[in-house]
Amino acid sequence: MSFRTGLLSLAATGIALAVAAGAAPASAQESVKIGLILPMTGGQASTGKQIDNAVKLYMQQKGDTVAGRKIEIILKDDGAVPDNTKRIAQELIVNEKVNFIAGFGVTPAALAAAPLATQGKIPQIVMAAGTSIITERSPYIVRTSFTLAQSSTIIGDWAARNGIKKVATLTSDYAPGNDALNFFKQNFTAGGGEIVEEVKVPLANPDFAPFLQRMKDAKPDAVFVFVPAGQGGNFMKQYAERGLDKSGIRVIGPGDVMDDDLLNNMGDAALGTVTAHHYSAAHPSAMNKEFVAAYKKAYGNRPGFMAVSGYDGIHMIYEALKKTGGKTDGDALVAAMKGMKWESPRGPISIDPETRDIVQNIYIRKVEKVDGELYNVEFATFEAVKDSGKTKK
Amino acid sequence: MTAQDDVGYHARQQARWRLSEVAFWVLVLACALLFPSRYLIMTDILRLALFALSLDLILGYAGVVSLGHAAFFGIGAYSAGLLALHGIVPEPVLALFVAGLIATVVGFLTSFLVIRGVDLTRLMVTLGIALLLEALAERFSNITGGSDGLQGIEMQPILGLFAFDMFGKVGFFYCLTVLFILFLLARRIVHSPFGLSLRAIRNNPLRAAAIGIPVNRRLIAIYTLSAFYAGIAGALFTQTTALASLDVFSFEKSADLMLVLVIGGTGYLYGGLIGAVVFKMLQEIFQTITPQYWLFWIGLVLVVIVLVGRPRMHRWALWLPNLVIRRFAGRKAVVAVPERDGP
Numbered sequence: 001m002s003f004r005t006g007l008l009s010l011a012a013t014g015i016a017l018a019v020a021a022g023a024a025p026a027s028a029q030e031s032v033k034i035g036l037i038l039p040m041t042g043g044q045a046s047t048g049k050q051i052d053n054a055v056k057l058y059m060q061q062k063g064d065t066v067a068g069r070k071i072e073i074i075l076k077d078d079g080a081v082p083d084n085t086k087r088i089a090q091e092l093i094v095n096e097k098v099n100f101i102a103g104f105g106v107t108p109a110a111l112a113a114a115p116l117a118t119q120g121k122i123p124q125i126v127m128a129a130g131t132s133i134i135t136e137r138s139p140y141i142v143r144t145s146f147t148l149a150q151s152s153t154i155i156g157d158w159a160a161r162n163g164i165k166k167v168a169t170l171t172s173d174y175a176p177g178n179d180a181l182n183f184f185k186q187n188f189t190a191g192g193g194e195i196v197e198e199v200k201v202p203l204a205n206p207d208f209a210p211f212l213q214r215m216k217d218a219k220p221d222a223v224f225v226f227v228p229a230g231q232g233g234n235f236m237k238q239y240a241e242r243g244l245d246k247s248g249i250r251v252i253g254p255g256d257v258m259d260d261d262l263l264n265n266m267g268d269a270a271l272g273t274v275t276a277h278h279y280s281a282a283h284p285s286a287m288n289k290e291f292v293a294a295y296k297k298a299y300g301n302r303p304g305f306m307a308v309s310g311y312d313g314i315h316m317i318y319e320a321l322k323k324t325g326g327k328t329d330g331d332a333l334v335a336a337m338k339g340m341k342w343e344s345p346r347g348p349i350s351i352d353p354e355t356r357d358i359v360q361n362i363y364i365r366k367v368e369k370v371d372g373e374l375y376n377v378e379f380a381t382f383e384a385v386k387d388s389g390k391t392k393k
Numbered sequence: 394m395t396a397q398d399d400v401g402y403h404a405r406q407q408a409r410w411r412l413s414e415v416a417f418w419v420l421v422l423a424c425a426l427l428f429p430s431r432y433l434i435m436t437d438i439l440r441l442a443l444f445a446l447s448l449d450l451i452l453g454y455a456g457v458v459s460l461g462h463a464a465f466f467g468i469g470a471y472s473a474g475l476l477a478l479h480g481i482v483p484e485p486v487l488a489l490f491v492a493g494l495i496a497t498v499v500g501f502l503t504s505f506l507v508i509r510g511v512d513l514t515r516l517m518v519t520l521g522i523a524l525l526l527e528a529l530a531e532r533f534s535n536i537t538g539g540s541d542g543l544q545g546i547e548m549q550p551i552l553g554l555f556a557f558d559m560f561g562k563v564g565f566f567y568c569l570t571v572l573f574i575l576f577l578l579a580r581r582i583v584h585s586p587f588g589l590s591l592r593a594i595r596n597n598p599l600r601a602a603a604i605g606i607p608v609n610r611r612l613i614a615i616y617t618l619s620a621f622y623a624g625i626a627g628a629l630f631t632q633t634t635a636l637a638s639l640d641v642f643s644f645e646k647s648a649d650l651m652l653v654l655v656i657g658g659t660g661y662l663y664g665g666l667i668g669a670v671v672f673k674m675l676q677e678i679f680q681t682i683t684p685q686y687w688l689f690w691i692g693l694v695l696v697v698i699v700l701v702g703r704p705r706m707h708r709w710a711l712w713l714p715n716l717v718i719r720r721f722a723g724r725k726a727v728v729a730v731p732e733r734d735g736p
Contacts (some may be wrong), residue, residue, distance in 0.1 A: 108542050
């Protein structure tokens with residue numbers, strides 16, 4: 001037996017042992033398991049961290065037992081890569097026998113897991129991804145985040161009514177970005193506005209400089225921006241570097257670009273930016289003040305809209321379990337979630353019983369300085385906005 | 394005995410199947426039957442192993458470094474995806490082959506760029522090709538789906554008989570079969586006179602040319618073959634996950650592959666297989682322990698592996714088997730040799 005042959009047999013034994021170690025023992029059926037699949041590393045990591053934090057916070061506040069059953073969270077990192085998501089979801093369903101899969105930082109990840117939710121009859125709680133089509137991909141998908149259509153149509157109407165005539169758009173080139181663009185365009189042009197320049201930036205290339213130059217040359221009244229949560233800081237930095245903040249071109253868009261997570265570090269260039277969104281850390285309700293204070297205390301910074309989606313997602317799971325008396329039958333749980341209404345830190349929200357998508361208030365907000373910090377201060381409210389991405393069909 | 398006979402004799406000796414190799418494959422098969430709940434991660438390992446095997450063919454046998462091997466993986470992945478999505482070649486095995494051939498063609502065309510340089514330029518050129526393809530895939534998002542990936546791929550049953558199931562069982566055995574067949578082929582090739590000439594080139598291209606080996610043609614041939622292997626690995630990826638996204642071209646994919654070979658070693662075919670297992674298991678274990686900071690631990694382990702050195706680790710790892718061999722077989726302890734310089 002030579003060295004290498006020895007190595008071979010050793011390696012094979014190693015595989016056997018390692019795989020055995022990886023196959024975690026199935027624990028008692030007592031607890032309700034929630035597979036939380038989030039991007040915890042890579043470019044979308046801030047999304048994952050916020051949701052994870054919020055879920056932990058909720059469970060600290062409300063306890064980890066509901067309807068007599070213990071809640072167990074199994075957190076997995078997919079790095080926002082859809083094939084990872086799919087594999088992890090599959091393993092969670094098959095091996096861990098999870099009762100819910102939740103999280104999903106980006107649209108492709110949510111779509112990749114959708115067929116598994118259907119096959120496994122497992123409720124899939126989408127806490128981040130915001131493309132309209134997601135909830136149509138499986139009857140087991142329920143969303144607690146938002147859709148781009150909700151905020152983009154509203155900002156489109158608002159812009160057309162508030163003296164903005166010419167708009168250049170800059171959107172990330174993937175499904176949510178295209179949703180944002182199309183719904184904005186539709187409502188803005190219907191209100192008499194004109195799109196003078198349309199730029200799509202690659203999702204994985206956060207260098208906006210060349211695109212910003214084109215924006216500057218097109219001289220629009222405003223630039224409509226959608227970039228995913230996490231890239232907004234970079235955008236505003238380059239926007240200010242190019243001097244666009246002094247050129248009189250305003251920034252409007254769905255609120256993703258003004259994510260509370262990053263807003264305070266964007267500097268004064270962000271002042272005056274008007275966005276439409278479902279959540280601001282400055283939302284003036286008692287519940288939100290309490291939520292923001294608790295989140296700040298626990299994690300040292302303020303919650304963004306991803307955190308609130310995670311908070312509502314876990315709340316919905318708790319409430320659904322209460323309704324079913326702790327039973328974890330997938331159909332019963334989804335039925336319990338349909339039409340559910342509750343008060344969230346973002347305001348009153350409900351789940352549309354037909355589409356399983358979220359119905360929520362959309363607020364028009366302007367970035368202002370409050371106590372020396374930048375906040376999205378809400379000044380107009382559109383109540384109970386449904387996802388127009390589906391109602392149009 | 395002439396020199397030629399002598400070489401031929403040693404080559405044949407080398408090409409014989411060893412007991413331990415048989416044991417390796419038997420154990421792989423045993424794993425398949427023992428852990429029915431872990432098919433998905435094992436399929437992932439098999440795909441990575443095949444991909445690593447393809448890099449090993451050029452790196453370990455011909456000494457061609459590449460930081461852009463994901464280019465061919467990606468070509469294979471998107472080809473297989475598009476063939477299935479548009480129903481051009483609905484049958485997976487045939488589609489697998491076609492996707493592999495497409496990668497082969499691209500490999501052949503780019504090989505002329507790669508053979509021109511030496512190590513550093515080769516790194517740059519291969520990296521460049523992969524980045525180029527990634528940018529193209531992103532640009533032509535109407536064909537590739539861009540950052541959203543190819544959505545809605547539905548795989549037909551293999552040979553019209555075996556449908557891909559949710560537990561990944563069919564996918565796993567499909568990958569295992571493909572890996573095994575391609576492994577046999579690779580094994581046959583590296584032990585052939587062609588394979589021997591590659592090793593001569595790796596050790597000293599000038600001298601190899603001096604004894605009449607057509608260096609460039611051999612390099613083109615092996616590079617093209619390696620592209621075929623990578624393409625097949627990519628196609629397997631798409632077929633078993635029913636997904637293809639821009640990540641298939643990513644630099645991380647190529648870099649991970651290098652890591653796999655750093656762990657497993659090059660130039661004896663099993664390096665990629667063993668490396669893939671170790672790499673994926675490390676990833677899986679650290680991800681389970683700390684979903685947020687697992688990259689740190691992986692990095693640390695890799696640094697330690699490089700610092701300690703593979704030969705020394707092998708020696709430690711083989712300490713117990715050696716002891717057993719000495720005690721019961723009465724044979725001399727096995728001696729560690731670096732894989733490359735081994736016979």
